[in-house]
Amino acid sequence: MLRPVSATSTGAMSSSDNKPAQTLADLGITQTDQVVSLFAEVRARFDSQASRPLDLPNWEILRQSWIGRKSGALTLITENWLNPASPDLKRSVGQELNKLKAHLEATLEERKLDIESLVDQGASIRERVDLSLPGVIRPIGSHHLIRQVFQEIEDIFFSIGFSVVEGPEIETPYYNFEALNIPEFHPVRDDMDTFYLELPKGAPTPLLLRTHTSPMQIRTMEKQKPPVRVIVPGKVYRRDNPDATHSFAFHQIEGLAVDTDITFCDFTGTIEYFVKQFFGPSVKTRFRPSYFPFTEPSVEFDVSCPFCGGTGTSAGGGTCSKCKGAAWIELFGAGMVDPAVYGFVNYDAKKVSGFAFGIGIDRLAMLKYGIDDIQVFFQNDVRFLRQFP
Numbered sequence: 001m002l003r004p005v006s007a008t009s010t011g012a013m014s015s016s017d018n019k020p021a022q023t024l025a026d027l028g029i030t031q032t033d034q035v036v037s038l039f040a041e042v043r044a045r046f047d048s049q050a051s052r053p054l055d056l057p058n059w060e061i062l063r064q065s066w067i068g069r070k071s072g073a074l075t076l077i078t079e080n081w082l083n084p085a086s087p088d089l090k091r092s093v094g095q096e097l098n099k100l101k102a103h104l105e106a107t108l109e110e111r112k113l114d115i116e117s118l119v120d121q122g123a124s125i126r127e128r129v130d131l132s133l134p135g136v137i138r139p140i141g142s143h144h145l146i147r148q149v150f151q152e153i154e155d156i157f158f159s160i161g162f163s164v165v166e167g168p169e170i171e172t173p174y175y176n177f178e179a180l181n182i183p184e185f186h187p188v189r190d191d192m193d194t195f196y197l198e199l200p201k202g203a204p205t206p207l208l209l210r211t212h213t214s215p216m217q218i219r220t221m222e223k224q225k226p227p228v229r230v231i232v233p234g235k236v237y238r239r240d241n242p243d244a245t246h247s248f249a250f251h252q253i254e255g256l257a258v259d260t261d262i263t264f265c266d267f268t269g270t271i272e273y274f275v276k277q278f279f280g281p282s283v284k285t286r287f288r289p290s291y292f293p294f295t296e297p298s299v300e301f302d303v304s305c306p307f308c309g310g311t312g313t314s315a316g317g318g319t320c321s322k323c324k325g326a327a328w329i330e331l332f333g334a335g336m337v338d339p340a341v342y343g344f345v346n347y348d349a350k351k352v353s354g355f356a357f358g359i360g361i362d363r364l365a366m367l368k369y370g371i372d373d374i375q376v377f378f379q380n381d382v383r384f385l386r387q388f389p
């Protein structure tokens with residue numbers, strides 16, 4: 001929009017528009033050189049207005065204001081300055097007016113072309129978009145290997161009637177330890193050192209990051225009467241220093257089956273089914289006595305080394321590097337649920353029996369896919385992740 005002219009104006013034109021309000025006589029102009037400088041001033045005023053950034057509507061306002069037939073500045077200059085001018089000045093006023101008119105028209109035309117070419121440019125940029133060019137490629141991610149292994153294991157247990165339950169990663173010591181038959185003085189707590197949450201003074205119970213998915217055994221049995229057949233996939237924590245086989249966060253699938261007539265044979269049969277489904281039908285399983293506070297008896301399950309076919313020797317004749325010649329690989333711990341645990345959940349230990357297992361997902365993934373460092377699961381290096389699309 002046109003703005004009032006600057007304070008340097010002589011007042012030959014009114015300050016709020018471009019209109020010459022007075023006659024030359026009123027302005028005290030009697031000499032030709034005064035006429036020339038008066039027109040120079042008008043021209044400067046126009047130039048300053050025409051040099052501002054303009055769009056078409058503003059250009060039209062500028063044009064009307066200067067050369068509009070009815071009330072444009074040129075018309076008024078003709079009426080107020082030229083027509084009443086004294087014979088001495090008329091000639092020079094006429095000359096200056098013609099020059100001014102030519103300048104206004106030329107400049108306005110020029111500015112109009114500028115504006116139109118800018119508009120055209122915008123249009124031609126849009127026209128030049130080539131829709132046949134390939135678009136920006138946005139690669140679709142895939143599940144992390146750990147998530148894939150979770151899924152694989154869940155599917156195997158779904159197929160034999162287990163269902164999935166999930167529980168909190170922040171637990172109370174009661175669910176993480178005590179109800180699992182691990183009282184406060186129990187030495188096994190040393191192996192399960194974990195992270196405790198900083199709580200306000202006077203908090204009713206400490207809170208910790210669960211060291212295993214086993215608390216969900218208790219939470220499930222509290223809510224549900226037998227038969228129970230669940231698996232609990234999830235993240236667990238221990239205060240371990242990171243190395244090739246340890247991490248302060250890792251993954252487990254807990255399993256629990258409780259019913260009125262579950263035997264040790266059901267237990268080993270279930271585990272063997274799972275292992276053969278996961279590693280392939282040619283592997284063998286075996287179990288060794290072990291100890292966990294919440295199972296009795298407890299066992300450690302081994303699988304015949306899938307890398308050397310359980311021979312302990314590699315294809316080249318040397319010692320198998322995966323099982324170190326042992327032909328067996330330790331898989332995970334399990335056992336029959338300790339009757340003491342039933343006492344915490346109001347199950348009748350004389351009537352029910354069951355088994356539980358805790359599978360380390362990271363370890364199984366490493367074994368199955370030949371990964372020798374657990375840390376790669378947490379580093380998010382796409383060169384690793386892309387190998388498991």
Ligand SMILES: [Zn+2]
Pocket residue numbers: 305306307308309310311312313320321322323324325327328
């Ligand atoms: Zn081997």
